[in-house]
Amino acid sequence: MSEGYPSDWDSRRKEVYQRDNYECQNCGARGGSHGSAELHAHHIVPKSKGGTHQKSNLDTLCKECHNAIHGDSMAPSEPATETGSEWGFPLSVNQYPYAVSNEIELGNQIIDTIDLLEKFAENLEDLGDYAKRFVRFSEEETSERLENRFREVKEELSNNFGDFEQAIAHMREIPLPESHRESAPQEQYQDILTIATDIQDIVADHRDVSIRVKNQRNITQSDIVDIDMIGEEFETLTERYINASEEVTDYLLSLIQGKVASISSNVIGNAAEPDNCPICGDEMRTKEVKNIAGSHDLALARCENCRTEWALTETTMEIIHSSRDIHEVKLFTEVVNELYSQGYRLPEDIDTYRQASDKYFGLKKKLGSVVVLLALGIIWASYEAGSFLMFGVLIIGLFIGRKTLGDSWLQKKLGNGIP
DSSP states (O other), rough: OOTSTTTHHHHHHHHHHTTTTTOOTTOOOOOOOGOBBOOOEEEESOOOGOOOOGGGGGEEEEEEHHHHHHHOOOOOOOOOOHHHHHSSSOOHHHHHHHGGGGHHHHHHHHHHHHHHHHHHHHHHHHHHHHHHHHHOOOOOOOOOOHHHHHHHHHHHHHHHHHHHHHHHHHHSOOOOOSSSSSOHOOOOOOHHHHHHHHHHHHHHHHHHHHHHHHHHOOOHHHHHHHHHHHHHHHHHHHHHHHHHHHHHHHHHHHHHHHHHHHHTTTTSSSSSSSSTTTOOOOOOOEEEEEEEEETTEEEEEEEEETEEEEEEEEEEEEEESSSSSOOOOOEEHHHHHHHHHHOOOOTTTTTHHHHHHHHHHHHHHHHHHHHHHHHHHHHHHHHTOOOHHHHHHHHHHHHIIIIIHHHHHHHHHHHHOOO
16 A cells, blocks of 8 residues: 555545546546546545545546646547537536536437437448348348348347437427527427437338338339438438537537636635535535636536535635525635534525625634734834844744634634624
8 A cells, every 4th residue: 555545545446436437537538347448546636735535535537637637748638429529519527517517418418319310321221231132032041140130230220219219308308508698599409309200200111111121022113212212301301400400519519618607717726625515414526627618627516416516716615506496605615614513504594604604704804904904014113123034024924823823713703603
């Protein structure tokens, strides 16, 4: 065991891998039994800066991304599928705030269905080709290999059909998010859902014709016409589906960038970390999200139990997403930790949290005023004495006193006078 690590480090890091689904939280590479990436447990707040070995301070990273953070190399970006590289999706939900999870989920679903359309085209073409081969042979002459291949393609088409059906059903449950800056392409979104139903019917018709030809070992002119017409209609519907999808995904990307930009003013780095979720009491997981939606860095605290997320600064935490009816809540992290220890919870005690945070802000202002007055006194006394050394010693003493006695006074006031 490396020096400075707990005795259960090996089991602890494996629990972190399992929690993160064996996926690098930076680039999405999979490890363990799910992929070939070598996984590392990364300390979000470095050990050198007081970071702990608790699981809430650990992230799963692949070896390349971990080396990039601690070295001079550049971390690999999130891998994208061939379709995603053109559309901006798919995106990893883990790399974005919960506040844009619906947009990401919907965009990813749309891209998944487009990938399935490409598979449909391949399956239908293969199924038709194999069906025509059966016409050339009698039942006795048909090879087992041809039978197996036809069955495999039919099963693959059936699986893809089920995945497409499931994806569309899931999309119907996600309303297209609204924007205050631009009108939502509701018509195009409804077109996607309508065309999807037509595509399902066309795929089923093509499959049925191929199966009939195979079973009867006879292809008529009407079968050829049907296959040609169905193929042309499938291509037309696919083109309409892709055009509508492009408008919707462009809109979703714009929403994601706008929402991320609206909360990107929060300080990343020495962010104050909450101890527990003030809503459900579960352990909070602190996460630094870098270079998202262009160039925004965020410090986030997430509760995976109640899916509440807070944006962190050096002293405050502001709610940016919650499944509960809690909005526009910005509190001092020290206040949240203290009130939680006293048994107060959100949203029931929201007024108590806000009053205590306001009182704490007043105390910090009062302490700041005292420090400013003392600094002015030090400047005057040092000037009168003509001693730069005296000025340096007293200023350093003031700084140390502010951090020790000042913080102790604030903590005492916080514990005794709140609520």
